Amino acid sequence: AKADGRAVYRFFERRMDEAVRRKQELKLGLRLACERDELELRFQPFVSIEHGHVTGFEALMRWRHPTLGMVSPAEFIPVAEESGLITRMGEWALRAACREASRWPEGLRVAVNLSPVQFRKPGLVRAVTVALEESGLAPGRLELEITESVLLGEEEANLQILQELRALGLRIALDDFGTGFSSLGYLLRFPFDKIKIDRAFVQGLPDREDAKAIVSAIARMGQGLGISITAEGVETAGQYASLKLKGCNEAQGFLFSPPVPAQEVGGLLERLRAS
Ligand code: C2E
Numbered sequence: 001a002k003a004d005g006r007a008v009y010r011f012f013e014r015r016m017d018e019a020v021r022r023k024q025e026l027k028l029g030l031r032l033a034c035e036r037d038e039l040e041l042r043f044q045p046f047v048s049i050e051h052g053h054v055t056g057f058e059a060l061m062r063w064r065h066p067t068l069g070m071v072s073p074a075e076f077i078p079v080a081e082e083s084g085l086i087t088r089m090g091e092w093a094l095r096a097a098c099r100e101a102s103r104w105p106e107g108l109r110v111a112v113n114l115s116p117v118q119f120r121k122p123g124l125v126r127a128v129t130v131a132l133e134e135s136g137l138a139p140g141r142l143e144l145e146i147t148e149s150v151l152l153g154e155e156e157a158n159l160q161i162l163q164e165l166r167a168l169g170l171r172i173a174l175d176d177f178g179t180g181f182s183s184l185g186y187l188l189r190f191p192f193d194k195i196k197i198d199r200a201f202v203q204g205l206p207d208r209e210d211a212k213a214i215v216s217a218i219a220r221m222g223q224g225l226g227i228s229i230t231a232e233g234v235e236t237a238g239q240y241a242s243l244k245l246k247g248c249n250e251a252q253g254f255l256f257s258p259p260v261p262a263q264e265v266g267g268l269l270e271r272l273r274a275s
C-alpha cells in the first residue's frame with residue numbers, strides 16, 4: 001500500500017508539473033500573442049424574446065496558439081490577469097469589437113467583457129473613448145459586461161468609473177448574475193442597463209421548481225427596476241419557452257448560435273431572420 005501511495009503521489013506530482021509548465025508556456029506565449037495576431041474575436045448573438053430578432057452580439061476572445069491550438073479564455077484570461085497583460089488584450093478587444101460592430105446594420109449592439117483587473121487600471125475610460133471615436137460606433141451601441149467581482153474592493157472608486165463610462169452614452173451589463181454574493185446591493189448603488197442571468201439557473205429550466213422560481217424572481221425584479229434581463233446559455237426550446245413565460249427580455253446561447261467569426265455574422269443574421 002505504501003508503494004501504491006508513492007506511485008499515486010508521483011502521478012499527481014507529474015500532473016502538477018505539467019500544469020505549471022503549461023501555465024508558464026501560456027504566460028510567455030501571451031506576451032507574443034498580441035503582436036503575432038494570434039488573438040481573435042468570436043461573436044455570439046443575443047435575441048429579443050418578445051420580437052425574435054437579433055439585437056446584438058457579445059464579443060468573446062479566442063487564442064489560436066501556434067502549438068497548443070485553440071486555448072479557451074477560461075484558461076488564458078486568468079493568466080493574462082495575473083501578468084497584467086489583460087489590460088492590453090482588453091483594449092485590443094474593445095477596439096476590434098467596435099470596429100466590427102460599426103459595419104453591422106444600424107441598431108445592432110456589441111457587448112464586450114471587462115476584466116476586474118482591466119477595470120481598475122487608470123485609462124479605461126480613455127481607452128473606451130478611443131475605441132468609440134476610432135470606429136465611429138455610436139456609444140449607445142456599445143455594452144460593457146462586468147461581473148460583481150469588478151465592484152469588490154474600492155467600491156466608491158469603482159462606482160465612479162461606472163458613472164464615467166455611462167456618461168459616454170454606453171450601456172453597462174451585470175454579467176453572471178446570481179453567482180456572486182452581493183448582487184442585490186450593487187443594484188441599489190448602480191443603475192445597470194442589463195442583467196445577464198447565469199447559465200447555472202437557465203440549465204434548470206423548464207423543469208426544476210427552484211430554477212423557475214429564481215428566474216421569475218429575477219425577471220420581475222428587472223421589470224420593477226426597469227432593467228433589461230438577458231438569459232445566457234440557452235440551449236433548448238424548452239428553456240426558451242420558459243424564459244418567455246417568465247418575461248425575460250433577451251436570450252443568448254447555443255440554441256441560436258455558438259460564437260462565430262466576424263465574417264460569419266452576416267450569414268448568421270440572415271439565417272436567424274429566416275427561422
Ligand atoms: P461569459 O462572459 O460568461 O461568456 C459566456 C460563455 O458561455 C462563453 O464561453 C460562451 O461561448 C459560452 N456559451 C454561450 N452559450 C452557451 C450555451 O448555450 N451553452 C454553454 N455550455 N456555453 C455557452 P467562452 O467564450 O469560452 O468564454 C468564457 C469566459 O471567458 C467568458 O464568460 C468571460 O468571462 C471570459 N472572456 C471571454 N472573452 C473575454 C474578453 O474579451 N475579455 C474578458 N475580460 N473576458 C473574456
Ligand code: CA
Binds near residue numbers: 058145175
Ligand atoms: Ca459575458
Ligand code: CA
Binds near residue numbers: 176198
Ligand atoms: Ca456570463
Ligand code: CA
Binds near residue numbers: 176
Ligand atoms: Ca461566466
